[in-house]
Amino acid sequence: MSVINLAPLVIKDAVLQIGADQFEKAVSNVTFTPSANAVTWAGIGGNSFTDTSVATWQVSISYVQDWDTAGSLSQYLFANEGATVAGVFRPRSGSGPSFSVNLALTPGAIGGAGNATAEATVTLGLTGKPVIVPGTPVIPTVTGITPTGGGAAGGIQVKITGTKFTGATSVKFASTPATSFMVDSDSVIYAVAPAASIGVKAVTVTNATGISTVTTNYTVI
Structure with a gap:
């Protein structure tokens, strides 16, 4: 039995690419979440079978609204509703793996409370699940x-x-x-x-x- 070393993830200097552009400057949170359902069958003889379905994935992205800057994430999601585009998330740009996904786009919220920075959180569906791309060690x-x-x-x-x-x-x-x-x-x-x-x-x-x-x-x- 091996003792597995630990490298805790700290999300810092992350990269978030959606389509051809990078939007990490506008984003405060990116969370990919799997969801699976229990599958149960019960027989008349008192026997039963339980398994889980294949997980479906979605990603929650929290971002600051920006309706003035051309090509901002707010404008991009609004203009491309219903499209499926490639995306890449690298939690730490200096090292570690990245995650490649296919995202189903939907717009985020518009507006919010007065005298405060307007943020929005949008949940995007994924086609399949994230694909891990190992990071390439690079010297400074x-x-x-x-x-x-x-x-x-x-x-x-x-x-x-x-x-x-x-x-x-x-x-x-x-x-x-x-x-x-x-x-x-x-x-x-x-x-x-x-x-x-x-x-x-x-x-x-x-x-x-x-x-x-x-x-x-x-x-x-």
């Missing part, structure tokens, strides 16, 4: 830093931009670890530069897959 890339240098004493907060920062385990200036760092998003890390000798230091980010090979230099003066 560092494409920019601000500021690009600082004093030998360190202590300067540096904004690092790039890709695949979710789950980062280390930030280094050359071979010296950052004094501290915080992952702000899959594309932004804030790190405090360590004390270091004068010179050019390559800034690297490490995640569970490996160390960034695309990097940017920080100059200690």
